[in-house]
Amino acid sequence: MEVKLKVKRFDPEKSKDNIWYQDYNIDIHPSSTILDALINVREEVDGTLGLRCACRASICGSCGMKVNGQAKLVCKTRVEEIAPKGEILLIEPMGNHTIIRDLIVDISTFFAKIEQITPYLQPDSEPETGEFIVSNESMDKLLTEMNCIMCGLCVSDCTVLEVDKTFIGPAALAKASRFVYDPRDDQTNQRLNYLNDEQGGIWDCTRCMQCVEVCPKGVSPMDRIMDLRESAIEIGAKKTHGYHHTNSFEKSVTANGRLDETRLAIESAGIFNISRLIDLIPVGLKALIRGKLPPLFPHKAEDNKKIQELAKKIKEDK
Amino acid sequence: MYDHDLLIVGAGLAGLRCAVEAQRMGLKVAVITKVHPVRSHSNAAQGGINAPLTDRGDDWKGHALDTIKGSDYLADQDAVEIMSQEAGEAVLELERMGVIFSRGEDGKLGTRRFGGQKVARTFFVGAITGSALLHVLYEQSLKLGLQVYEEWFVTSLINEEGVIKGVVALDLKTGELEAITAKAVVIAAGGAGRVFEPSTNALICTGDGLSLAWNNGAGLMDMEMIQYHPTTLARTGILMSEAARGEGAYLFNSEGDRFMEKYAPDYMELASRDVVSRAEQTEINEGRGIDGNVLLDLRHLGKDFIESRLGYLQEVSVEFLGIDMAEKPVPIRPGMHYIMGGIKTDVNGETGVPGLYAAGECANVSVHGANRLGANSLLDTVVFGRRSATKASEYVKTVKDSRISTSEHVEKDLNRIKKILNNKGRFRTSEIRNTMATAMTEGIGVFRDQKSMEYAKKIVEESKIKFRDSLVVENKGKVYNTDLLFALELGYMIDCAESIVHGALTRKESRGAHFRTDIKDRNDKEWLKHTLIYRDRSGELKIETPDVTITQWKPVERVY
Numbered sequence: 001m002e003v004k005l006k007v008k009r010f011d012p013e014k015s016k017d018n019i020w021y022q023d024y025n026i027d028i029h030p031s032s033t034i035l036d037a038l039i040n041v042r043e044e045v046d047g048t049l050g051l052r053c054a055c056r057a058s059i060c061g062s063c064g065m066k067v068n069g070q071a072k073l074v075c076k077t078r079v080e081e082i083a084p085k086g087e088i089l090l091i092e093p094m095g096n097h098t099i100i101r102d103l104i105v106d107i108s109t110f111f112a113k114i115e116q117i118t119p120y121l122q123p124d125s126e127p128e129t130g131e132f133i134v135s136n137e138s139m140d141k142l143l144t145e146m147n148c149i150m151c152g153l154c155v156s157d158c159t160v161l162e163v164d165k166t167f168i169g170p171a172a173l174a175k176a177s178r179f180v181y182d183p184r185d186d187q188t189n190q191r192l193n194y195l196n197d198e199q200g201g202i203w204d205c206t207r208c209m210q211c212v213e214v215c216p217k218g219v220s221p222m223d224r225i226m227d228l229r230e231s232a233i234e235i236g237a238k239k240t241h242g243y244h245h246t247n248s249f250e251k252s253v254t255a256n257g258r259l260d261e262t263r264l265a266i267e268s269a270g271i272f273n274i275s276r277l278i279d280l281i282p283v284g285l286k287a288l289i290r291g292k293l294p295p296l297f298p299h300k301a302e303d304n305k306k307i308q309e310l311a312k313k314i315k316e317d318k
Numbered sequence: 319m320y321d322h323d324l325l326i327v328g329a330g331l332a333g334l335r336c337a338v339e340a341q342r343m344g345l346k347v348a349v350i351t352k353v354h355p356v357r358s359h360s361n362a363a364q365g366g367i368n369a370p371l372t373d374r375g376d377d378w379k380g381h382a383l384d385t386i387k388g389s390d391y392l393a394d395q396d397a398v399e400i401m402s403q404e405a406g407e408a409v410l411e412l413e414r415m416g417v418i419f420s421r422g423e424d425g426k427l428g429t430r431r432f433g434g435q436k437v438a439r440t441f442f443v444g445a446i447t448g449s450a451l452l453h454v455l456y457e458q459s460l461k462l463g464l465q466v467y468e469e470w471f472v473t474s475l476i477n478e479e480g481v482i483k484g485v486v487a488l489d490l491k492t493g494e495l496e497a498i499t500a501k502a503v504v505i506a507a508g509g510a511g512r513v514f515e516p517s518t519n520a521l522i523c524t525g526d527g528l529s530l531a532w533n534n535g536a537g538l539m540d541m542e543m544i545q546y547h548p549t550t551l552a553r554t555g556i557l558m559s560e561a562a563r564g565e566g567a568y569l570f571n572s573e574g575d576r577f578m579e580k581y582a583p584d585y586m587e588l589a590s591r592d593v594v595s596r597a598e599q600t601e602i603n604e605g606r607g608i609d610g611n612v613l614l615d616l617r618h619l620g621k622d623f624i625e626s627r628l629g630y631l632q633e634v635s636v637e638f639l640g641i642d643m644a645e646k647p648v649p650i651r652p653g654m655h656y657i658m659g660g661i662k663t664d665v666n667g668e669t670g671v672p673g674l675y676a677a678g679e680c681a682n683v684s685v686h687g688a689n690r691l692g693a694n695s696l697l698d699t700v701v702f703g704r705r706s707a708t709k710a711s712e713y714v715k716t717v718k719d720s721r722i723s724t725s726e727h728v729e730k731d732l733n734r735i736k737k738i739l740n741n742k743g744r745f746r747t748s749e750i751r752n753t754m755a756t757a758m759t760e761g762i763g764v765f766r767d768q769k770s771m772e773y774a775k776k777i778v779e780e781s782k783i784k785f786r787d788s789l790v791v792e793n794k795g796k797v798y799n800t801d802l803l804f805a806l807e808l809g810y811m812i813d814c815a816e817s818i819v820h821g822a823l824t825r826k827e828s829r830g831a832h833f834r835t836d837i838k839d840r841n842d843k844e845w846l847k848h849t850l851i852y853r854d855r856s857g858e859l860k861i862e863t864p865d866v867t868i869t870q871w872k873p874v875e876r877v878y
């Protein structure tokens with residue numbers, strides 16, 4: 001079938017803003033992957049096209065890029081899946097990474113974030129011979145995180161990283177959870193406290209689900225981050241806006257069956273956090289002018305009772 | 319000026335295991351790698367790693383014998399003994415570093431059975447063992463603060479009067495050529511699968527290390543021993559791990575027969591790889607295949623089992639062929655997978671060239687002989703990766719100063735690269751590579767004979783000339799010029815292909831993976847020998863045939 005590719009190109013040697021889109025029309029087997037198509041371009045049409053790829057079997061993590069705006073491993077994305085009728089495929093480098101040339105991005109910031117979470121096992125003592133004896137279930141659970149191949153797709157499409165470069169990010173946090181829940185590691189609390197307190201830690205995630213969506217290995221980084229939040233609260237790490245926010249959210253919904261946004265904003269900041277509260281005043285005034293200020297005394301939802309029951313059930317199920 | 323005690327070329331399992339050891343010994347170590355460490359091809363290993371653990375009722379002699387029988391008696395038995403004896407500790411140490419191995423009820427590491435072995439002694443992490451191991455060794459390298467030249471490509475070794483003193487390398491991100499000196503260099507640059515088409519190997523497996531060593535006086539041994547894996551996915555050539563058969567999968571032909579009954583009644587699907595691949599190819603050649611494939615059937619294992627123990631295989635089968643293995647058998651065929659041959663080393667990684675060591679798939683110790691057992695390669699990388707660090711560190715201590723004048727060496731490679739870039743030829747790298755690699759599969763395949771091997775040799779010779787005289791590289795830039803990179807890799811691949819065809823033409827018998835339809839029998843009288851090829855500066859080949867080391871296992875007929 002004919003495949004139409006529109007590829008974002010960048011050549012740093014011509015000039016800093018030498019970016020252009022180049023069209024390639026090629027003929028390939030319908031069940032080919034997008035990587036097959038790009039290799040075909042590179043081998044037969046344009047040897048200057050730059051991209052990374054190695055295993056062609058979705059295990060090395062080299063070929064992350066954006067296809068029609070969403071990050072994908074192109075080796076496991078078939079052309080006919082995305083463009084069944086031969087529609088144009090827009091190919092761009094991953095987001096939240098500096099571009100080196102064409103589709104090749106600088107991965108050093110990605111790996112710097114990984115290093116930030118002390119990414120190795122830290123047991124207090126290890127057996128001198130033999131192995132650690134731990135249950136298979138505890139290990140099996142870690143296999144989800146272990147599946148991570150550090151391809152960077154989750155980081156590429158992370159909406160928090162787009163605005164906040166300090167966010168440790170989905171991949172590194174998922175990696176952190178791999179150690180937090182490893183029964184052989186003895187730094188669990190230190191790790192959790194760090195992830196909780198550090199700027200850019202677990203509370204920065206906005207739960208937009210992008211990372212879950214694009215992860216090619218089912219790691220579901222956001223779910224790992226939520227696990228970490230819960231564990232942080234469990235060990236008593238409660239001095240964060242994030243914790244107050246969650247707490248206030250829950251209280252408001254269980255009490256009134258709906259969200260009390262005024263209270264949520266104030267409680268998230270912390271009732272005694274004067275400077276944060278002052279920061280909130282302009283936001284409140286703006287909302288007032290636009291008629292968007294939530295009522296100071298919230299109404300109760302009509303089927304409040306049902307919601308309360310639901311909340312109770314969720315708590316019990318835990 | 320970059321200078322180290324020990325420089326390791328390659329950040330796969332062999333390179334990183336070597337680096338961790340050397341770093342622990344207090345040497346000034348650096349690793350140089352053309353891809354980020356976790357992108358190294360070791361990540362593709364699926365099925366597992368072998369170790370005979372005594373507390374599981376196993377013993378090293380059992381593993382050694384299976385390995386030697388698997389090798390069709392071409393492995394050097396002293397080397398196999400060392401590997402089998404050190405295996406247990408090597409694997410347990412990986413666990414202690416953090417590898418999340420699958421376990422049994424008692425909380426200890428669990429096993430699965432692999433081909434060519436009578437007992438289950440393969441330790442594993444689902445179907446992502448290599449990735450799990452590589453990521454953990456990478457973690458250890460971070461813990462130890464290992465210096466890594468990441469995305470740097472070695473273009474040559476610095477050789478002063480036969481002594482290796484470092485490398486010249488291209489920093490891919492800047493395009494600058496630099497010298498890195500070291501008291502010793504370990505080559506752990508992986509396999510050469512791309513010399514063949516198709517292959518289960520990554521596009522980066524281009525035999526660079528083999529060629530670098532060969533061009534600096536080291537010998538390449540048993541290069542004709544090319545492993546064709548019995549189960550590679552139809553059309554894509556992606557590997558379906560032996561773990562599938564280890565966990566109980568069957569092979570069927572188009573007539574619905576479990577054909578392995580005919581070829582290996584005892585071991586059935588779990589005979590050695592060369593045996594199973596030949597059986598499949600025979601079925602296909604005799605008309606009992608399905609579009610050039612046979613079927614791998616896992617249905618009786620059940621969906622839950624498949625997904626928990628062989629998740630990656632299911633993923634690949636669904637994603638690439640749209641087949642749910644719990645519901646339908648998958649079409650598979652033999653595909654080029656591994657090179658048993660490599661840089662000749664002793665059991666400590668020494669190549670015989672002062673300052674030069676080798677470990678991993680690019681080395682030939684020789685523990686795999688004419689056919690490697692599944693899950694023995696990962697073992698080879700960690701055992702001999704570690705041992706080469708130990709030996710190299712002794713040598714490092716004897717070298718006073720490694721800093722030398724390097725401009726001449728850099729200049730030489732600079733000129734070579736200029737020449738390639740300025741060449742106004744008409745063949746793209748890919749065209750030469752694809753023609754050669756296809757011919758290699760035809761000529762040095764599952765079955766081969768004099769004629770087919772001569773054909774491969776002719777194409778390799780033609781490729782060499784095309785590469786020299788008529789290559790064209792379109793991209794003339796510096797920053798991440800993959801076009802140039804592939805051209806340099808092609809040079810390495812041609813060297814590998816040359817050594818393979820000459821190894822194959824030298825061995826006048828059939829043994830393991832080297833099966834000649836014109837001389838079908840193994841000939842222990844004349845060929846219990848390695849083929850060992852050297853090439854001098856003028857390009858002249860010198861071929862030797864040293865004896866295989868036999869310790870306690872006399873060669874007997876090999877039946878499965």
Ligand SMILES: Cc1cc2nc3c(=O)[nH]c(=O)nc-3n(C[C@H](O)[C@H](O)[C@H](O)COP(=O)(O)OP(=O)(O)OC[C@H]3O[C@@H](n4cnc5c(N)ncnc54)[C@H](O)[C@@H]3O)c2cc1C
Pocket residue numbers: 327328329330331332333350351352353355358359360361362363364365366367447448470471472473506507508509518519520523526527557559655656677678679680692693694695696697699
């Ligand atoms: C699909 C697949 C599945 C497998 N499954 C198993 C299994 O289950 N069990 C088993 O035992 N074995 C298995 N094998 C074999 C095993 O994975 C490999 O033999 C082994 O991992 C090789 O490791 P290595 O460290 O020698 O090389 P690699 O991991 O290939 O590393 C080579 C390194 O060298 C570097 N390098 C190469 N050339 C240069 C250069 N010019 N300049 C700078 N750096 C360079 C690369 O960047 C890389 O870091 C499998 C192989 C494949 C292909």
